Amino acid sequence: MATVPAQRAGDRPSTALLTDQYELTMVEAALADGSANRPCSFEVFARRLPDGRRYGVVGGMGRIPDALARFRFGEPELEIVSRFLDAATVEWLREFRFSGDIDCYREGELYFPGSPILSVRGTFAECVLLETLVLSILNHDSAIASAAARMVSAADGRRMIEMGSRRAHEESAVACARSAYLAGFDATSNLEAVRRHGVPGAGTSAHAFTLLHTTDGGANEEAAFRAQVAALGVGTTLLVDTYDITQGVKNAVAAAGTGLGGVRIDSGDLGVLARQVRDQLDVLGATGTRIVVSGDLDEYSIAALRAEPVDSYGVGTSLVTGSGAPTAGMVYKLVEVDGVPVEKRSAHKQSRGGTKRAVRLSRASGTVVEEVLYRAGTPAPDPGEFEARELLIPLVRGGKIADDLPSLEDSRALLARNLVSLPWEGLKLSHGEPAVPTRFAAAAEPTITGEGWRQ
Amino acid sequence: MATVPAQRAGDRPSTALLTDQYELTMVEAALADGSANRPCSFEVFARRLPDGRRYGVVGGMGRIPDALARFRFGEPELEIVSRFLDAATVEWLREFRFSGDIDCYREGELYFPGSPILSVRGTFAECVLLETLVLSILNHDSAIASAAARMVSAADGRRMIEMGSRRAHEESAVACARSAYLAGFDATSNLEAVRRHGVPGAGTSAHAFTLLHTTDGGANEEAAFRAQVAALGVGTTLLVDTYDITQGVKNAVAAAGTGLGGVRIDSGDLGVLARQVRDQLDVLGATGTRIVVSGDLDEYSIAALRAEPVDSYGVGTSLVTGSGAPTAGMVYKLVEVDGVPVEKRSAHKQSRGGTKRAVRLSRASGTVVEEVLYRAGTPAPDPGEFEARELLIPLVRGGKIADDLPSLEDSRALLARNLVSLPWEGLKLSHGEPAVPTRFAAAAEPTITGEGWRQ
Structure with a gap:
């Protein structure tokens, strides 16, 4: 995972205050009554997918190691928390280093309702502190990756350019x-x-840039195009819809010649315009000039343009807003205390509490059939006729970040493989159920017996 | 505006790469053909409000000065841009300092379709570079502030706590x-x-924290409550819905006494539960204990709880996602070149191009009746029977940030006043038109003659 090396953490801002005050007050109360050091297990999962989505994509996992490395309470951070914490807690925070274990789904892995995409184990105090930061990263990046994957499927192999920074918080934009x-x-x-x-x-x-080339004599689109081609070469992409598109295409080929790299259309009925522009370019001899379209595209409008002569899509707003689902809605829940499974409203009953592991079962053809969760420390369920793949990998051991984590390129390749492995209806854009069911194999009988995970 | 002092800018990360590559390639092409130094005017505005919203709130303006102060190309930034820019452009960027003028709507000001909330004037090259960063800040923060203002109106004076960090990018969360x-x-x-x-x-x-107090002997909610009260005092708020709410309230009063500060309910039918819990607290003698509710609240569910005995709201997801409108959709458009108004598809025609100023007209009662835009350099339109207030204030002059900008507290007070000034239907939560019309006073006749600004 392409992160900044740990040794540089000290130079960079602490992430310790990117958290909620109540995590620190809980630590204070737990330190005071002695429960702070109880061994605990927390898990991150989504109770459901966004409305009608068929799969989620784990995003942000590659940003966790760097954020963890910078989770330190230095003097500036201690000054803030000492306003509401007692001295013992402040001293404890001064020495704080996460010393536990974390397992994770790889970035680029698919997830479904209930998938335990992050498993955090250590003392209560050290685990509870990470809740907000970990969720912020995973909820944001997974929401964006999940929306983006649908757009990529819809584009069916055409080039996709992300250009939504201006519609997102300036740092969120980088993660998008x-x-x-x-x-x-x-x-x-x-x-x-x-x-x-x-x-x-x-x-x-x-x-x-086109409007800039306006004088008292009026607009001069061709001058703008000539300036761009002079600076950036004929391989550049000229934006032809500032004034009249037909004239724009004519000006573009006049300025760049038939070797022009591309033209971009940013408004209007993109399908109709793409066909007109393609015909016009071909007639002008610019048969190799590519057509880039942009302007409020989402996965649906991208799919609707599949039959049109579009070579490339520029996507902005819908990408950075998760195309209707701007957060993944994942939660970080305490599932086990001192070996006892716990769960809100049902502690100590048969429970989906307890530290879990997960396998995904596939047919020999590679098509996934289901995801099975089982209690950590019990044998993995018998996969029967299917192939089973363990989904959790070690991310942190004894506070040390694993050194063989997947790179962003690895994760990108993993996701591409994963999408191919879904049942065919899993890639449909229409609303539907999760592409594969998630089941819970009860600890006592490690077979697939639980009802679906949905809540 | 509560920003970090400019002299600290050098210690902190550059914001210069929080931008789109095409702004830099445009600068390169403009430097090459001599148009880079043409005097230009850009404006930020929203073509429309989010679907059905009646007003927008300008957010983020107080973060602009700090972001501008850090917009510098140092060696690390130049290394990146030199991969695709020519040497002359790289040298120009090395010396880059914004030296122009910026006017802005105050943070906390209301805006409507077409309101020129930021006016940036300088050379083409220095102005175009700021596009993405400025839009990221204003689009994000305005979306959140606009949603938040509706929630505050709906809460009708009750205490509101923002707790959505975990559902947003970790830096976006801070701005939210x-x-x-x-x-x-x-x-x-x-x-x-x-x-x-x-x-x-x-x-x-x-x-x-409640689940943590589970042992082999089972759950022990009262132990958790006693620990919290011991550490945080009886004024704390206890979360009573982990197991059974009625038992939870009983345990809470047993642990804290009737002086308990508050109880929080985070799930279930909040209206019904609030009434039950209020009755129970009163019977137990905890008549002063406040009821805090949370759990997927938005402006509509907050309003629906108005008749219930709720003292305080905790709001998360809907706040940080702009309650259905996660970006304000503002654009940054070149409106004037060398004194000539320009506009996409209509340059040099009668145009809403041209640098604009804005006044808001109110009745003597204080109720706003409309916003009027007029060409900079022409007299403000005659307000007739109404009071007129100029909306743009100087933010930057000759590259220097104004030193008398409103603080965050000033802006908070301004917004509170502004909301009172809307016509009564402007605060309705239901879908509708903008609360007041925005009109364009043509330069030739500085009276209100234009049709509405909507596109």
């Missing part, structure tokens, strides 16, 4: 670009994502 | 907490917002 690339987008406009995560960059020109 | 406070929330759970923006903090305990 990363999640889009994870999901199969080819490039981003966001330069910080290029620097921080190695995502390929892309970008050419906007309406402002 | 700030925007919620701007809009009238009383406190946040987010500690970084406490540190960075001085927002009051709040927080007590979660289900995990």
Whole structure:
């Protein structure tokens, strides 16, 4: 996972205050009554997928190690928390280092309702502190990756450029670009994502550049195009819809010649315009010039353009807002205390409490049939006729981050393979049930007996 | 505006790469053909409000000065952009300092379709570079502030706590907490917002703390409550819905006495439960104990609880996702080049291009009747019988940030006044038109003649 090396953590801002006050007051109360050091197990999971979605994509896991490495209470952080915590808690925080174990689903793994995508084990105090930061990263990045994966499926192999930074918080935008690339987008406009995560960059020109070439004599689109081609070469993409598109295409080929790399259409009925522009380009001899479309695209409008001569999509707002589902809604729940499974409203009854592990079962063809959860420490359920793949990998052991974690490129490749493994209806854009069921194999009988996980 | 002092900018990360690659390629092309230094004017506005919303709240303006101060291309940033820019552009960026003028609507000001909430003037190159960063901040923070203001109206004076950090990107969460406070929330759970923006903090305990007090002998809610009260005092708020709420309330009063500060209900039918719990508390003698409710609240469910004995609301997901409108959809458009108004598809025609100023007209009673835009450099339109208030204030002059900008507290007070000034239907939660019309006073005749601004 492409993270900044741990030794640089000290130079960079602490993440320790990117958390909720109540986690610290809980630590204070638990330190006072002696329960702070009880061995605990927390899990991150989503109770349900966003309305009608058939799968979720685990995003953000590659950002967790860096965020954890920077989770330190230095003097500036202690000054804030000492306003409401007692001295003993402040001293405890000063020495705080997470020393437990964390397992995770790989970034790019699919998840379904109940999938235990993160399993955190240690003392109560050290585990509870991580709740908000871990959820912020996973909820945001998974929401974006999940939406982006649907767009990539809809684009059916055409080039996808992420360009939504302006519609998202400036730091969220960087993570959006990363999640889009994870999901199969080819490039981003966001330069910080290029620097921080190695995502390929892309970008050419906007309406402002064409409008800039206005004088008292009027607009001069061709002058703008000539300036862009002179600076960026004929391989550039010219934006042809500032004034009249037909004239814009004519001006573009006049400025760049028939070797022009591409034209972009950012408004109007993109399907109709793409056909018109393709015909016009072909007549002008620019048969190799690509057509890029953008402008409020989402997975549905991308799919609707499949039959049109579109070579590339630029996607903004719908990507960075999760296309209707801007957060994944994952929760971080205490599931086991001192070996005893716990769960809200049903502690000590048969329970989905307890530390869990997960396998995904597939046919020999590779098609996934179901996900099975089972209690950690019990044997994995018998897969019968199916192939079983363990889904949790070690992320942290004894406070140390594993050193063989997947890179962003690995995760991108994993997701591409995972999407192929879904039953065919799993990739449908229409609303529906999760593509595969998640089942709970009771500890006593490690076979598939539980009802569905949905709540 | 509560920003970090400019002299500290050098210590902190550059914001220069929180931008789109095409802004830099445009600068390169404009430097090459000599148009980079043309005097230009850009404006930020929203073409429309989110579906059915009646007003927008300007958020994020107080974060712009700090972001601008950090917009510098140092060696690490130049290394990235030199991969795709020519040497002349890289050298130009090395020396880059914004030297122009910026006017803005105050943070906490209301906006409507077409309101020119930011006016940026300088050379093309220096203005175009700021597009993405400025939009990211304003689109995000305005979306959150706009949703939050509706929630505050719905709560009708009851205490509001923002607790959505876990459902948002970790840095977005900080800005969400700030925007919620701007809009009238009383406190946040987010500690970084406490540190960075001085927002009051709040927080007590979660289900995990109650579940922690489970042993082989079973759950022990009262032990958890006693531990919390011992550490945090009887004024704390106890979470009573982990197991059975009636037993939870009994345990809470047993642990804290009738002086218990509050109880929190986080699930179930909150209206029904609030009434039951109020009755039970009163019977137990805890007549002063407050009831806090949380759990997937939005402005509609908050309003639906108005008749119930609820003292305080905790709001999470719907706040940080803008309650259905996670971005404000504002754009940053070139409107004037060398004194000539420009606009996409209609440059040089009668145009809403051109640098604009804005006044809001009110009756003597204080009720706003409309917003009027007019060309900068022309006289303000005659307000007739109404009071007129200029909406744009200087934010930057000659590259220097104004030193008398409103603080976050000032902006919070401004918004509270602004909401009172809307026509009564403007605060309705139901879908509708913008609360007041925005009109364009043509330059030639500075009176209200334009049709509505909607597109």
